[in-house]
Amino acid sequence: MQNARYPESYYAATANPAPERPALEGEKSFDICIVGAGYSGLVTGLFLAEKGYKVAVLESEKVGWGASGRNGGQLINGYSRGFDDIKKAWGEDTANAIIAMSFDGADILRDKVKTYDIKCDLKSTGSFFAAYTPAQMKDLEHEKAVWERFGHTALEIVGPEGMAEIVDSKVYCGGMLDRWGGHMHPLNLALGEAAAIEKLGGTIFENSRVTSVDYDKDKPEVHTARGKITADFVVICGNGYLDKTVPALRGKVMPVSSQIITTEILGEERCKALMPPDFCIEDCNYILDYYRVTADHRLLFGGGIVYGGETSADIESSLRKRMVKVFPELEKTKIDYAWSGTMAFTFRRMPHIGRLSPSVYFVQGYSGHGVTPTHLVGKLLAEAVAGQSAGFDVFASLKHYPFPGGRMFRVPLTVMGAWFYALREKLGL
Numbered sequence: 168m169q170n171a172r173y174p175e176s177y178y179a180a181t182a183n184p185a186p187e188r189p190a191l192e193g194e195k196s197f198d199i200c201i202v203g204a205g206y207s208g209l210v211t212g213l214f215l216a217e218k219g220y221k222v223a224v225l226e227s228e229k230v231g232w233g234a235s236g237r238n239g240g241q242l243i244n245g246y247s248r249g250f251d252d253i254k255k256a257w258g259e260d261t262a263n264a265i266i267a268m269s270f271d272g273a274d275i276l277r278d279k280v281k282t283y284d285i286k287c288d289l290k291s292t293g294s295f296f297a298a299y300t301p302a303q304m305k306d307l308e309h310e311k312a313v314w315e316r317f318g319h320t321a322l323e324i325v326g327p328e329g330m331a332e333i334v335d336s337k338v339y340c341g342g343m344l345d346r347w348g349g350h351m352h353p354l355n356l357a358l359g360e361a362a363a364i365e366k367l368g369g370t371i372f373e374n375s376r377v378t379s380v381d382y383d384k385d386k387p388e389v390h391t392a393r394g395k396i397t398a399d400f401v402v403i404c405g406n407g408y409l410d411k412t413v414p415a416l417r418g419k420v421m422p423v424s425s426q427i428i429t430t431e432i433l434g435e436e437r438c439k440a441l442m443p444p445d446f447c448i449e450d451c452n453y454i455l456d457y458y459r460v461t462a463d464h465r466l467l468f469g470g471g472i473v474y475g476g477e478t479s480a481d482i483e484s485s486l487r488k489r490m491v492k493v494f495p496e497l498e499k500t501k502i503d504y505a506w507s508g509t510m511a512f513t514f515r516r517m518p519h520i521g522r523l524s525p526s527v528y529f530v531q532g533y534s535g536h537g538v539t540p541t542h543l544v545g546k547l548l549a550e551a552v553a554g555q556s557a558g559f560d561v562f563a564s565l566k567h568y569p570f571p572g573g574r575m576f577r578v579p580l581t582v583m584g585a586w587f588y589a590l591r592e593k594l595g596l
């Protein structure tokens with residue numbers, strides 16, 4: 168069998184050395200079996216390995232091959248939805264409990280990087296939400312007040328006069344700085360977390376796609392083409408790439424892809440001129456752009472989404488247009504890398520977390536914003552497996568609905584919804 172390779176990307180080209188890991192062969196037994204070696208699976212596995220459990224991770228391709236090894240590297244607090252949306256959907260108590268955990272994910276990520284000395288270019292400079300319209304500024308001011316109510320002490324609203332110090336672009340009217348944000352090399356973070364699991368005695372199998380999870384048995388069984396693991400607990404973290412593996416999880420999420428380009432090396436001086444304080448930046452549009460400077464001084468620019476999870480035909484030219492709108496001077500700049508990745512969206516844009524049986528847990532559907540939430544959820548899943556489930560129970564209480572239109576019409580209906588929100592933004596509503 169041929170070993171999986173990372174798709175071409177800036178991250179694959181600059182990945183730290185990692186071992187070739189074996190595929191699962193034959194029957195084995197572990198305390199914990201995790202499906203998927205993205206951040207959700209790795210962080211859950213790492214917390215459980217720290218607690219002394221014998222952990223196995225089964226990865227269809229390679230560690231960090233999915234969204235976790237391809238994302239924008241933006242370390243942003245909170246979730247895809249804010250307090251008001253969560254309150255509207257699930258009530259004030261639930262919103263309070265969930266927003267109270269908003270800043271834990273970033274702390275967990277930084278703590279794991281420090282504890283295991285993970286070399287992933289982590290910068291704790293800050294993250295910046297850039298507004299195009301006064302309506303978006305108003306939303307940011309509201310969000311700032313909410314986050315401050317939950318203990319955030321390092322947020323600043325920046326008006327039009329302060330924007331030149333943040334980013335060399337004329338398109339924004341202001342924004343909000345979160346000094347508790349930052350950015351990092353996402354694939355090297357995943358590789359470092361995998362190495363930490365192994366250091367604690369865990370085992371990671373690559374090239375080992377799970378074909379089914381048998382959760383009706385006393386002890387759940389996880390099957391691959393060439394082997395089987397029996398475990399006390401199974402945690403399913405396949406997210407946007409899980410596809411048909413667990414039919415019970417399929418209807419609640421829709422695969423959605425996003426794209427990224429990376430310029431040629433621009434040099435330190437030019438990058439400093441583009442983004443003096445080296446924050447990661449995302450705009451406030453419904454279909455947003457996000458960008459940052461890499462450790463070797465390139466601009467890494469992501470944006471646009473494709474509902475259904477297809478890869479768009481010409482990533483470079485569609486993203487170049489978006490990048491040049493923000494930075495016209497980069498029109499002729501060479502693009503060295505272009506790639507896309509798939510994530511899972513839920514209808515309400517909050518992660519879908521729960522149990523399929525008393526010993527089989529799952530998480531999926533961070534809906535575009537998963538770097539810090541995966542680190543929070545990994546901790547909560549590990550706590551739930553170990554018998555302390557307060558935080559897990561709050562997320563598991565969120566009732567999720569299938570996308571309207573079923574698998575056949577969910578994509579066109581969601582595209583229509585996105586047009587509606589984009590139109591509202593154009594009208595400044």
Ligand SMILES: Cc1cc2nc3c(=O)[nH]c(=O)nc-3n(C[C@H](O)[C@H](O)[C@H](O)COP(=O)(O)OP(=O)(O)OC[C@H]3O[C@@H](n4cnc5c(N)ncnc54)[C@H](O)[C@@H]3O)c2cc1C
Binds near residue numbers: 207412
């Ligand atoms: C292009 C892009 C840019 C993004 N940018 C950001 C950003 O800047 N900031 C942010 O907060 N979020 C961002 N996200 C979202 C974030 O990357 C994800 O929410 C997060 O990485 C999800 O982690 P995960 O472990 O749940 O899923 P994944 O990282 O996708 O991991 C799932 C893993 O499971 C494996 N798998 C699936 N099915 C099986 C199976 N049957 N058997 C075995 N293994 C299986 C897959 O191969 C994969 O490796 C971005 C996503 C994309 C695609």
